[in-house]
Amino acid sequence: xKKFLSLFKKNKATGQRNTFLLLGTILTxxxxxxxxxxxxxxPYSPTKMDASxxxxxxxxxxxxxxDNMGRDVFSRVLYGSRITLxxxxxxxxxxAGVGTVIGALAGYFGGMFGEVTMRIIDAxxxxxxxxxxxxxxxxxxxxxxxxxxxxxxxxxxxxxxIVRGEFLRCRNMDYVEVARLQGVSNIRIIFVHILPNTxxxxxxxxxIGFNNAVLAEAGLSFLGIGAQPPYASLGKMLSxxxxxLFSRPSYVISIGLVIVLMVLGFSFLGEGIKRIQ
Amino acid sequence: MGNVILxxxxxxxxxxxxxxxxxxxxxxxxxxxxxxxxxxVGESGSGKSMSALAIAGxxxxxxxxxxxxxxxxxxxxxxxxRQKLRSYQGDEISMxxxxxxxxxxxxxxxxxxxxxxxxxxxxxxDKKERKRRAIEMMEAVGLxxxxxxxxxxxHELSGGMRQRVMIAAAMIGEPRILIAxxxxxxxxxxxxxxxxxxxxxxxxxxxxxxxFISHDLSLIRQxxxxxxxxxxxxxxxxxxxxxxxxxxxxLYTRKLIAAIPQIDLS
Numbered sequence: 001x002k003k004f005l006s007l008f009k010k011n012k013a014t015g016q017r018n019t020f021l022l023l024g025t026i027l028t029x030x031x032x033x034x035x036x037x038x039x040x041x042x043p044y045s046p047t048k049m050d051a052s053x054x055x056x057x058x059x060x061x062x063x064x065x066x067d068n069m070g071r072d073v074f075s076r077v078l079y080g081s082r083i084t085l086x087x088x089x090x091x092x093x094x095x096a097g098v099g100t101v102i103g104a105l106a107g108y109f110g111g112m113f114g115e116v117t118m119r120i121i122d123a124x125x126x127x128x129x130x131x132x133x134x135x136x137x138x139x140x141x142x143x144x145x146x147x148x149x150x151x152x153x154x155x156x157x158x159x160x161x162i163v164r165g166e167f168l169r170c171r172n173m174d175y176v177e178v179a180r181l182q183g184v185s186n187i188r189i190i191f192v193h194i195l196p197n198t199x200x201x202x203x204x205x206x207x208i209g210f211n212n213a214v215l216a217e218a219g220l221s222f223l224g225i226g227a228q229p230p231y232a233s234l235g236k237m238l239s240x241x242x243x244x245l246f247s248r249p250s251y252v253i254s255i256g257l258v259i260v261l262m263v264l265g266f267s268f269l270g271e272g273i274k275r276i277q
Numbered sequence: 278m279g280n281v282i283l284x285x286x287x288x289x290x291x292x293x294x295x296x297x298x299x300x301x302x303x304x305x306x307x308x309x310x311x312x313x314x315x316x317x318v319g320e321s322g323s324g325k326s327m328s329a330l331a332i333a334g335x336x337x338x339x340x341x342x343x344x345x346x347x348x349x350x351x352x353x354x355x356x357x358x359r360q361k362l363r364s365y366q367g368d369e370i371s372m373x374x375x376x377x378x379x380x381x382x383x384x385x386x387x388x389x390x391x392x393x394x395x396x397x398x399x400x401x402x403d404k405k406e407r408k409r410r411a412i413e414m415m416e417a418v419g420l421x422x423x424x425x426x427x428x429x430x431x432h433e434l435s436g437g438m439r440q441r442v443m444i445a446a447a448m449i450g451e452p453r454i455l456i457a458x459x460x461x462x463x464x465x466x467x468x469x470x471x472x473x474x475x476x477x478x479x480x481x482x483x484x485x486x487x488x489f490i491s492h493d494l495s496l497i498r499q500x501x502x503x504x505x506x507x508x509x510x511x512x513x514x515x516x517x518x519x520x521x522x523x524x525x526x527x528l529y530t531r532k533l534i535a536a537i538p539q540i541d542l543s
Contacts, residue, residue: 184367
C-alpha cells in the first residue's frame with residue numbers, strides 16, 4: 001500500500017510527478033464511484049417516466065435535467081455507465097484474453113503456424129472494427145452480452161499483434177534459452193516465463209483498448225444495437241439525446257461529458273502506467 | 278578410469294540458412310567420465326559452443342543437419358524424442374551461459390528462478406523443501422545472505438552474483454554433467470577466479486562432470502585435466518592439459534598458448 005501511494009508522490013530523483021497516473025486514478029475513481037453508488041441508490045428511478053417534467057434543464061431537483069420522457073438523466077447516467085462499464089470490461093476480457101493467447105503462440109512458435117495465424121488476424125484487421133462487430137451482432141443478436149462478445153472478437157486482432165511483437169522480442173532472450181535448457185515445456189515458457197515480461201506493454205494497451213471499447217459500444221448503441229429499452233447505456237442515451245441538441249443542449253452535453261470523463265480517465269491511467277516503467 | 282557417462286562420436290553440424298551449406302562442426306568426438314573436467318578451447322567461431330549446444334540438446338531444429346551420436350544414459354540425445362530430452366535437461370545435464378546479465382528473467386525473483394528445475398523435474402518436493410534446497414544451494418555458491426537474495430530481482434545483483442545464481446540454478450538438481458559455456462568471459466578477472474574456484478568446488482563436492490568452454494587457455498589450465506583444442510569446426514589437438522601446454526603438437530595450439538598475456542616483473 002505504501003509502495004502504491006509512493007507512485008503518486010514526486011519522484012525524488014527526477015523531481016517529477018506522475019500527473020497522468022494521479023489524474024487518471026482520480027477520474028476513474030469518480031466514474032467507479034458513480035457506478036457503485038448507482039447500484040444501491042439513484043435519486044429517481046431510471047425508468048420512471050413523468051410526462052409533466054419533459055426535457056427540463058439543469059436544476060437542483062434534476063442535476064442533469066430530464067429527458068424527452070421525463071426521466072431523470074442523472075439517474076439514467078448512473079445506471080447507464082454501469083452497463084457501459086460492463087460491456088467494456090467484457091470486451092477487453094475477451095479481446096485481450098483471446099488476443100494474448102493467439103499472439104503468444106504465433107510469436108513464440110513462429111514459422112508456418114505463426115504466419116498463417118497472423119495473416120488471418122491481418123484479414124480481420126482490414127475491416128473496421130465497428131463493421132466487424134456489426135457482422136457479429138447480426139449473428140448473435142442484440143443485447144448487452146451479445147454486444148460485448150461481438151466487440152470482444154473485433155478487438156482480438158490488435159491485441160494479438162501487440163503480444164506477438166513482444167513475444168518475438170522475448171523468445172530469443174537468454175533467459176528463455178536457460179528455461180528451455182532446464183527442460184521447461186513450451187507452454188510453461190510462454191505463460192510463466194515470457195508473459196510476465198510483456199505485462200507492461202499489455203497493461204497500457206488494455207487501458208487504451210478499454211477506451212476504444214467504451215467508444216465502440218457508444219457507437220453501436222448509437223445505431224440502436226446493445227442494451228435494450230427501457231434501460232440504456234451511455235451511447236444509447238447520447239443517440240436518444242441528439243434530437244434535442246438545439247432545444248435542450250444540457251441534455252446532450254451532460255451525457256457526453258460523462259463519456260468524455262470516462263475515456264479521459266482510462267487514457268490517463270494507461271499513460272500513467274506506461275510511465276511507471 | 279571412471280565410468281564413461283557421455284560419449285560423443287563423429288558429431289557433424291551443418292547450417293543451411295545460406296545458399297551453400299556451411300559446416301560448423303566436423304568429426305567431433307568427446308568421452309566424458311564421471312566427475313571429470315574437460316576443457317574445450319578455441320577462437321570464436323571454432324564450433325566449441327555449437328558442440329556444447331548439441332550436447333545440451335539446444336540446437337534449433339530447422340535450417341541445419343546433424344549427424345553422429347551423443348550417447349548419454351543409453352539414449353542418443355541427437356535423435357531421441359523431445360519428452361526424453363526434456364527429462365534430462367536441467368536435471369541430468371545443465372548449462373550455464375556466458376552472459377549473466379541477460380540469462381536471468383528480469384521479472385522473476387531470484388529464488389523462483391533457482392527453484393525452477395526442481396519444480397519441473399521433481400514435482401514431489403513441496404514448497405518448503407524447495408525453498409530450503411534453493412537457499413542451501415545459494416549458500417553453497419557463495420551468495421551472502423541467501424535469504425535476502427532469495428526475494429530479490431536480477432537487476433539488484435551484480436554480474437558476479439548473477440553468475441553465481443545461474444550456477445545455483447544449474448546445480449540445484451545435482452546434474453551429472455554441467456556445461457559451462459564461457460561462464461567467466463563477461464566478468465572481471467578477480468570474479469573470474471572466484472567462479473572458476475566455485476566450479477572446481479562443485480565438481481569436487483557433488484561429483485559433477487564439467488565441460489568447460491573458453492577461449493582462455495590459462496583458465497583451462499587452472500581447471501581442467503584434459504583439453505580439446507578446436508579450430509574451424511575441427512578438433513586439432515586433444516589430450517592432457519599439461520602435455521598440450523608443454524609440447525603442443527599443432528601450430529594453432531602454439532599460437533593460442535603464445536597469446537596468453539605474460540606478466541614480466543623483472
